[in-house]
Amino acid sequence: MVGVLQVIGAVSVVVCIALLMRWRFDPLYHIPAIGPSSPLLSYLGAYRYCRNAKDMLQEGYNKYKVFRVPYIDRWIVIVSGPDMNEELRRFPDSHVSFEVAASEIIQTKYTIAPNLHRHPIHLPVIRGPLTRNLNVVFAGVIDEIQKAFVDVIPINEDEWTKVHAIKVMAQDFRQFDLDETSLLEGRDPEYLDTVVNFTFNVTRGRFILSFVPSLFKSAVGHMLPWSKRAIRRASVFLKPLIEERKKKLRQLGDDWSDKPNDLLMWLMDEARKVGEDDDLVVQSVLMSNFAAIHTSSHSITHALYHLAANPEYVQPLREEAEFIIKEHGWTKAAMGKMRKLDSFMRESQRLNGITSLTVMRQVLQSITLSDGTYIPAGTIISASARSTHDDKQLYDRADEFDPFRFSDMREGDSEGLKHQYVTTSPEYVAFGHGKHACPGRFFAVNELKVMMVYMLLNFDIKFEHEGGRPENLNIWHSVLPAPNVNLMFRKRRDVLT
Numbered sequence: 001m002v003g004v005l006q007v008i009g010a011v012s013v014v015v016c017i018a019l020l021m022r023w024r025f026d027p028l029y030h031i032p033a034i035g036p037s038s039p040l041l042s043y044l045g046a047y048r049y050c051r052n053a054k055d056m057l058q059e060g061y062n063k064y065k066v067f068r069v070p071y072i073d074r075w076i077v078i079v080s081g082p083d084m085n086e087e088l089r090r091f092p093d094s095h096v097s098f099e100v101a102a103s104e105i106i107q108t109k110y111t112i113a114p115n116l117h118r119h120p121i122h123l124p125v126i127r128g129p130l131t132r133n134l135n136v137v138f139a140g141v142i143d144e145i146q147k148a149f150v151d152v153i154p155i156n157e158d159e160w161t162k163v164h165a166i167k168v169m170a171q172d173f174r175q176f177d178l179d180e181t182s183l184l185e186g187r188d189p190e191y192l193d194t195v196v197n198f199t200f201n202v203t204r205g206r207f208i209l210s211f212v213p214s215l216f217k218s219a220v221g222h223m224l225p226w227s228k229r230a231i232r233r234a235s236v237f238l239k240p241l242i243e244e245r246k247k248k249l250r251q252l253g254d255d256w257s258d259k260p261n262d263l264l265m266w267l268m269d270e271a272r273k274v275g276e277d278d279d280l281v282v283q284s285v286l287m288s289n290f291a292a293i294h295t296s297s298h299s300i301t302h303a304l305y306h307l308a309a310n311p312e313y314v315q316p317l318r319e320e321a322e323f324i325i326k327e328h329g330w331t332k333a334a335m336g337k338m339r340k341l342d343s344f345m346r347e348s349q350r351l352n353g354i355t356s357l358t359v360m361r362q363v364l365q366s367i368t369l370s371d372g373t374y375i376p377a378g379t380i381i382s383a384s385a386r387s388t389h390d391d392k393q394l395y396d397r398a399d400e401f402d403p404f405r406f407s408d409m410r411e412g413d414s415e416g417l418k419h420q421y422v423t424t425s426p427e428y429v430a431f432g433h434g435k436h437a438c439p440g441r442f443f444a445v446n447e448l449k450v451m452m453v454y455m456l457l458n459f460d461i462k463f464e465h466e467g468g469r470p471e472n473l474n475i476w477h478s479v480l481p482a483p484n485v486n487l488m489f490r491k492r493r494d495v496l497t
């Protein structure tokens with residue numbers, strides 16, 4: 001018995017020494033940690049970061065130029081302030097990589113699809129044809145939005161109708177999910193659910209993998225069922241459509257005069273360029289929707305919460321929208337002219353960006369930052385969007401929602417474009433900044449504006465229960481609109497009661 005206890009004691013001592021050595025000789029040891037950094041205790045810090053990332057990031061931002069926060073299974077190094085944000089985005093792809101960081105954080109290979117990890121064809125499509133064809137896509141989007149609203153917000157003539165904002169906005173976005181599949185006869189509910197639930201399943205898979213040691217990640221990752229199931233289900237709907245288009249391509253080639261100009265066709269073209277088949281097209285439709293649906297639905301929900309909390313802003317926004325639409329119709333040009341709305345949306349996103357961390361990169365070759373901090377290869381490094389946007393040196397009354405702060409800045413300003421919703425800068429990183437800033441933002445901004453204008457012009461909106469704007473929910477660095485909140489919609493009357 002004594003012998004067994006001695007062995008257990010000796011093993012425990014060896015494990016403790018090994019953990020202490022690993023901690024002491026961790027190449028990130030010299031970077032200040034927020035929360036405890038010692039072995040095991042750092043998990044308490046990770047638990048706190050999960051619930052309270054905002055405060056921990058703010059603490060680091062106030063104290064240090066470079067610091068680290070504990071994520072589930074690793075440390076993330078954070079830089080503070082616009083000058084460091086700018087420095088980070090300037091590192092070349094040979095030294096730091098957005099793709100590797102994203103795929104490490106999301107575990108793309110297992111939670112989305114291995115093929116997509118090798119051939120991210122959605123990127124050139126979103127950057128290229130989707131953005132170039134915004135005018136063409138725009139007409140379809142307006143049509144779809146109008147149809148979608150009739151489906152998801154059934155309004156009674158004179159009564160208030162209860163609407164669960166997050167759910168309804170996500171439903172709305174799935175109904176015009178960037179490709180002709182949304183126009184499939186009857187908008188098949190199974191396909192639409194597959195698209196929307198995909199995000200949830202990616203998050204679930206990622207969460208499970210975070211508890212799996214690196215050595216076993218591949219084995220466990222390959223066993224996760226959800227992305228395979230989603231790809232199978234989406235294939236049932238997409239593959240016949242893809243096949244039909246391929247047949248036409250074979251028959252007509254360049255003479256196909258009414259070749260569709262939509263996401264599905266652009267993805268098919270891109271897959272052909274990299275020598276891949278229909279599976280990659282299906283995966284990239286899902287990936288595009290993954291990138292688009294929840295980001296957009298959360299952003300608009302945040303903005304609606306501000307509108308419901310501050311009904312005094314409804315009138316100026318309505319007046320602007322009515323005036324501009326009268327002159328320019330429901331066009332992309334009209335959306336571009338709505339500066340107050342643009343500012344309202346940008347300000348909502350300044351305070352409620354979908355993530356507290358942006359400009360995230362994985363270091364491929366060790367780098368040294370301008371303050372002398374050495375960052376070894378393999379580290380994930382990021383800017384703190386949350387704290388940058390709360391910085392009182394950058395924004396007057398930074399903690400207040402001031403909806404027209406950006407349109408006021410644009411008044412008579414030769415740098416007007418600098419303050420529009422799509423523009424990124426070291427001070428405004430809600431869409432990231434630099435080469436890997438969100439490529440879908442040009443599409444998203446127009447889409448969100450059309451939805452806001454539609455709601456402003458057709459509905460009165462208030463919270464089900466009074467008491468102001470509900471607090472956001474922060475889980476790790478994700479910033480979600482308060483769940484379980486109902487908004488009340490009513491057919492618009494000119495005077496709000």
Ligand code: HEM
Nearest residue numbers: 291292295296299358359360430431432433436438440444
């Ligand atoms: C308001 C809505 C949206 C928000 C707030 C948003 C935000 C972001 C952010 C913060 C990033 C990471 C950038 C970084 O950290 O440097 C990102 C990347 C990305 N977004 Fe968006 N996004 C939105 C809508 C969309 C839409 C509609 C699409 C697709 C049409 C899209 C496609 C992407 C893609 C593909 C990336 C990865 C870029 C890359 O790999 O270089 N996003 N987005």
